[in-house]
Amino acid sequence: MNQLIVSTAPHVKTARTTKTIMLDVLIALAPATIAGCVLFGWQALVLILISLASAFLTEFVWYIIQNKVWQGGKEVVNAFFKQFDFTSLITGLLLALIIPANIDAxxxxxxxxxxxxxxxxxxxxGTGRNIMNPALMGRIFLFISFAAMTAYPDPNFGALFESNGSLMTGATSLTSGLAGEGTLSALDLLLGTGVAGCIGETCKIALLAGGVYLCVRGVIKWYLPLIYIAVTGLFAVALEGFDFTQFLPSILSGGLILGAIFMATDYVTTPKSKLGNIIYFVLLGLLTAGLRKATGIEVVSFCIVLMNLVVFLLDAAIKARPFGFHKEKKVKADTAKEGK
Amino acid sequence: MKAIKGKFFSRGIHLRDMKSLSSAAPVEQLAGVTEAVIPLSQHIGKPAVCIVEPGQQVKRGQLIAKADGYVSANVHASVAGTVKAVEERADGRGGKVRCVVIESDGSDATDFMAPLPENADGAAIAARIAEAGIVGMGGAGFPTHVKVKPAVKVDTLILNGAECEPYLTCDHRIMLERTDEIVRGAQYLAKAVGVDKIVIGIELNKPDAIAAFEKTPLNVVALKKQYPMGSEKHLIYVCTGRKVPLGKLPADAGVIVQNVATALAVCEAVEQGKPLIERVVTVSGKGVETPKNLRAPLGAPLSALAAQCSVKDDAVKFVLGGPMTGSALTGLCGSVTKTTSGLLFMTADETNADEPTPCINCGRCADVCPMKLMPMQTEFYTNAKDYAKADQYGGVLACIECGACSYICPAHRPLAQAIKTAKAELRKKK
Incomplete structure (x- = not known):
């Protein structure tokens, strides 16, 4: 007879674990990663590998020091691989996808x-405790530290503004579009051909494919990125005096799609309740379109990190309303008044 | 079938039901019961008071313990023989309960009550239900005679044939094999309560049971296969569209819910005068050779059930009840009670018992909570021992303890357990 397991109910569990969810995210990022490598060449691949390796090693070193590897030895290393849930790899990959393919840097x-x-x-x-999105914070850290963050090399396909192969500084289609000199068609923006930008953010079709995969696998809810993208587009249109030609360029440029599908939907840094999530994504859309208009540069990463800080307020403000709650509304209102 | 999709409520989970293991096995009698260990407390409320002495001869169906107060239930001898002892016995769940131990003499001497006349009125039926010691056999074990006398006016009786717990097929089998008796039992119950409308809710994964009841006068509601469909509040909602107000009883929504097994027991008590002395128990799981539905006398040792189905060596978890709400056993001690619906022997890959990992705030627990609570908040604040906040942000007291949150949690965190802890602590303070 085996040793009996005694635990509280329920005695069956779903096969879905944190690891399989994170693996799904990595799979969903594969099309964008491949597209980035195709568009920007071997330099992009090298940068992605550097980023993945350093993210993994950072967590590894942190874990073994925290768990006193000099006492535990091999057991600590084994324990690390047992608990490793791929989140650092996602952070590393996402960070690589939102920097320019500039091998000099x-x-x-x-x-x-x-x-x-x-x-x-x-x-x-560690996992589940970060207040802000790690990959975006990494990008912001680089953005305010190095000028190279805004030096975008040419992609391999499509006509660019200048096709001499030199580094172009500060001219993603969004910034030029915001300055009123956009020349790229919506199809180019969708495929990422001829678009200067970060490694993973230019090929929207690859990102959307990954997004569809995540929705089908139930990792993210389909309506949340949609709310973000739609609100951003519509508010941008409204800010331009209801010029609907602005809709497609504003949603297809810059890092909006990548941010909406992979960054803003990060579980840890979004509200817990469904209502909270909807409010969060609407506010995010308004903030993104507004700040883009006000600053004239790409601000998706800043917007998401700013909104990450609001999550706690949303969680504190929205309370659970149990099934059968409606009959007690009145009583609840009275107690709320007494509380004040 | 009226509705192919079945009626459903929002949220909840979809489980692999595993019922095919035992759903085709007809109910068979449990053999080899030489000793019955009958607990005095098999219901919610005060334990019954023992009225027999060691050494006394008892017949099958004889009253051995009397209900103590209103919310309590009679207990009867389930085998004929000699009372060997009245003592504390381990219940297999880590606790001890006071039991009457009867050594069977192998005879079939019975001492049933006189059957009620056909035209018996509601009060007589209600009194018979109390005499027969019938309690809710779905799992809660609330004394039925208390339930049939609601404080407010009700208009509908719902029979719970959902059986939403995976593995369990005992209700399914009796719905197929004893259809007419269940219908008559439901009619007696309706008479006792004083309602005309009887509805039976059956999940779509039991199409044969739905077909069987469509030939009877009861209104059949086909339910989507969804957990926890058998929860009183949700069954009422899908069958009648009414929501039970928070913190109130089903009667406040004008409904009484009874399990199909309870209806069967009522029928037997009324027509044969037979008290509640046996029930059908599903013995299943991948850890047994032949999953079966066994009719076992109350107090039958669980080891006898295990012996009849031959337990394999790779069973690592023994569960009394369903896999979602049942309790894990510390060993094969304990006995069948009025609320034992299943005895499961699960292998390691069925239980999927992993260590919890950090919460990643995915919100799945809140997405599936049928009561629309926030289990992750409750767990967070319960771990910090801040039970007031756990209730404020998570909503603790409305929890029906279905375990859906723990099931779905990708980090395998014991969310339901945390809610139970918070609930107990909050009740202590009140």
Missing amino acids: WYMPLLGSIFAVGVVKMLFG
Whole structure:
């Protein structure tokens, strides 16, 4: 007879674990990663690998030091692989996808990953405890530290403004579009051909494919990225005096689609309730369109991180309303008044 | 079938029901019961008071313990023989309960009550239900005679044939094999309560049972296969469209819910005068050779059930009841009670028992909670021992303890357990 397991109900559990969810995210990022490598060449691949490796090693080193590897030895290493849930790899990959494919700045993904995983994630307590999205914080860290963050090399396909192969500085289609000199068609923006930008954000069709995969697998809810993208587009249209030609360029440019599907939907940094999530994504859309108009640069990463900080307020404000609650509305209102 | 899709409520989970293991096995009698260990408390409320002495001869169906107060239930001898002892016995769940131990003499001597006349009125039926010691056999064990006398006016009796717990097929089998008796039992119950409308809710994964009841005068409601469909509040909602107000009883929504097994027991008590002394128990799981539905006398040792179905060596978890709400056993001790619906022997890959990992705030627990609570908030604040906040942000007291949150949690966190802890702590303070 085996040793009996005694635990509280329920005695069956879903096969879905944190690991399988995170693996799904990695799979969903594959099309965008491949598209990035195709559009920007081997340089993009090298940067992605640097970023992945440094993100993984940061968590590994952090874990073994935290768990006193000099005492536990091999057991600590085994324990690390047992609990490793791929979140650092997602952070590393996402960070690589939101930096330019500029091989001269190979140190950027390295430093960014170390900052993202070490400071933003592990310092706050690891998986599930980070207050802000690690990959976006890594990007912002690089953005305010290095000028190379805004030097975008040419993609391999499609006509660019200048096709001499030199680095173009500060001219993603969004910034030029915001300045009123956009020349790219919506199809180019969708496929990422001829679009300067970060490694993973230019090929929208690959990102959308990943998004559809995540929705089908039930990792994210389909309406949340949709709310974000639609609100951003519509508010941008409204800000331009209801010029509907602005709709497609504003949703297809910059990092909006990548941000909406992979960044803003990060479980840890979104509200817990359904209502909270809807409010969050609407506010995010308004903020993104508004700040884009006000600053004239791409601000998706800043907007998401700003909204990450509002999550706690939303969670505190929205309370559970149990099934059968409606009959007690009146009583609840009275007690609320007494509380004040 | 009226509705192919079946009626459903929002949220809840969809489980692999595993019922095919035992759903085709007809009910068979449990053999080899030489000793019955009958607990005095098999119901919610005060334990019954023992009225027999060691050494006394008892017949099958004889009263051995009397209800103590209103919310309590009579207990009867389930085998004929000699009372060996009245003592504390381990219940297999880590506790001890006071039991009457009867050594069977192998005879079939019975001492049933006189059958009620056909024209018996509601009060007589209600009194008979109390005499027969009938309690809710779905799992809660609330004394039925208390339930049939609601404080407010009700207009509908719902028979619960949902059986939404995976593995369990005992209700399914009796719905097929004893259809007419269940219908008559329901009619007696309706008479006792004083209602005309009887509805039976059956999940779509039991199409044969739905077909059987469509030939009877009862209104059949086909339910989507969804957990926890058998929860009183949700069954009422899908069958009648009424929501039971928070913190109130089903009677406040004008409904009484009874399990099909309870209806069968009522029929037997009224027509044969037979008290509640046996019930059907599903013995299932991948850890047994031949899953079966056994009719077992109350107090039959669980080891006898296990012996009749031959337990395999790779069973690592023994569960009394369903896999979602039942309790894990510390060993094969304990006995069948009025509320034992199943005895499961689960293998390691069925139980999927992993260590919990950190919460990633995915919100799945809140998405599936049939009561629309926020289990992750409750768990967070319960771990911090801040039970007031756990209730404020999570909503603790409305929890029906269905376990859907723990089931779905990808981090395998014991959410339901945390809610139960918070509930107990909050009740202590009140």
